[in-house]
Each structure stands twice: as C-alpha cells, then as structure tokens.
Amino acid sequence: MNRGLFTVLTALLLVAGMHAQQQVTVSGYGWTVTADPAESTVTVEHERLGPVLRNVRLGLRGTEAVTGWTAERSGQDQLLIRSSRPMMSWRFEPGPDQLTISSTSYDAQLTATAPAPVTRIPTRLIDREGAPVVWLGNGEVKGSYGAEVPGVPSFLPRQNPEVMYFSLGQVSNPLLHSLFDRSTGIAIDFPLHTRMLRNAADADEVAVTIPVEDSALVRLYPDYFTKTLELPFYIPFNDTHFPSAPMVWSSWTSYYEAVTEADIVRNTDWLSENLRPYGFQYVQLDDGYDRDETGQHYWIENWDTRKFPHGPQWLTSYIKSKGLRAGIWLVPNAYGGAVQQHPEWYLRYK
16 A cells, blocks of 8 residues: 555544544533543533533443444534444433433433532432322411411322431432432432432442433422422521431320320330440430310420429430430420510511
C-alpha cells in the first residue's frame, strides 16, 4: 500500500474514532442528560437537584451491559443511543418535571448510582394508583382538634399496603423507589419496580436498578409537602440530635388511655432487662395521664394523680434509673385548654 495513502487512512480512522467517543448532551426543562460513548455511560442531572443518576449503564435483565453504542441528538432535546451488542436503541426525553426513558426491548433495564446523602433520603410517596381510602381520623382532626380536614385524597400503596415505614438516617430498603431531597423539598420518584440499595462502599450513594419495559418515567414533585400533599407549610425537621433512629416503646398500642403508673413501671423493668442491651432507648407515656372523669383531655399541668400517684417527676426519675429515657405524648389541641393558656404555641391562618 502506498505510504501516503496509508497515512491518510490512519488519520481518517483516528478522526473517526475521536468523533465516535465525543460526549453528547441534551438539555430541556431543567434536565441535562449526557452520554459518554467511550465509557458506555450516561449521566442525568437537574438544575435544582444537581446529579440525579450517575454512571448509568444500559443493559438487559440477566445479562451484562450493552456495548458498542453510539449517541446522537434526536430532535430538539432528545438523546438517542444505538447499541450493536445487542442491537437495540434507547431514548432519553426530558419533559416538565419528568424524564422519559424508553427502549426497543421489553427486557431492558438500566443500573446507576444515585446521590443519597443525609439530605436526600429514601422514602415512600403517595401512590395515586393505589386503593383510595378515607381515614376515620379525619373526623377527630375536625371535631376534636378544630382543624380543617385535609382535602387531598389518600391511597393505600400498591406495594406492601400493610406496612408502615419509619426511617432516620442513611437507611437502605429495596422496597422503596423514591428519594426526597430535604434541601429543596423535591421528591424524586423512580418507576414502581425500581430497586435501591445503599452502597456499602459509599454511604452517600444508593445503587439503583430501573426496569425499562418499553418506557419508564423519572418524575419530580417540587414542593412535595405543600403542593402534592397540600399541607399549609413545610419546614424540614432537624434530626441531627439523633445519630440513628431512636428505638421507642409507646404505651398507646398496649393500653390506650387506660395506662397507669404501674403499667409503665412494669414495662420499664422488662425493657431495661431484655432490650436495653441491644440499644433500646425510650419509654414513652402515650395518653391516659391528662383526662378527667368524662374522658376529656386536659393540658399537661392537669396530671391524673389517681392513675399516676407519684407524679411525672418521680416516673421520669424511675425510667432514668433503669438506664432508659422518658418520653411523653403531648396533645396541645383546642379541647386541651392550651389555646387559652399558651396562645403563642399556635399558628393561625390570616
């Protein structure tokens, strides 16, 4: 082969290789999606959240990630990826508060890492495709607390409706498929069958597996508490006081309002002996200490000395003497007299 021709062909191949490895970025509606063909990865970011998904790898269920792919812009703000091993294509389409990911294979899935520091926590959001329910507690809210009944419909979630989740800190739960960003108030909702597991090597990340059966949506819910749940206001709870989720025994589900001082003492003894060695911390008196003869609540100053003859200070000291901490349920509602005694504790509509 002519040396000059060989040099030209080599240069063309190098240019083509460099061109094939260039990153391709599309942006729209606050989203930025970047494909890196050289690394076979995709990155998803949002202008209010920063990185949403990192190191996204495209694949099929039960197989390795697809390889040999190219990326290009399709239309104004869509990213199209074509792979040769196997032959298939993917499309990323930004939209208002959602990112649509689609594939030509029903068995497609993507794996990625999602930032999940202490300010972005795994959570379960309201599931509007679940069974609608009416909570009996709404009547108590209106009749007893003097508040308006929430106007947002409630639903039992499609997955594990019998389970209520409580979490604090950087937890991991493969049954949860959403993140809540506490600093912005935005909820990030991945598709229903997404699996998220805390990264053992980096607690600030979760490993995410998203099935893409034809298409999948990553949805954002800005101002989740005030716009989606329609709460009148939202202030992030400062939980830095607790290094981990507190372990609490509450008297309510065992005794309801019939609880007595003797009940608390007996359970404190058992909890101290049997569960305190495993990190158990709190004994909480829930209701039953501030009711009158008719069963109506009073405020905490009106301690029921018939059921708790030694008073709150003695009971607190007893719990502490067993190596535990004392907690109490408060009910600063209109019928408890606190509105008149402590008006500065209440927020009022104006």
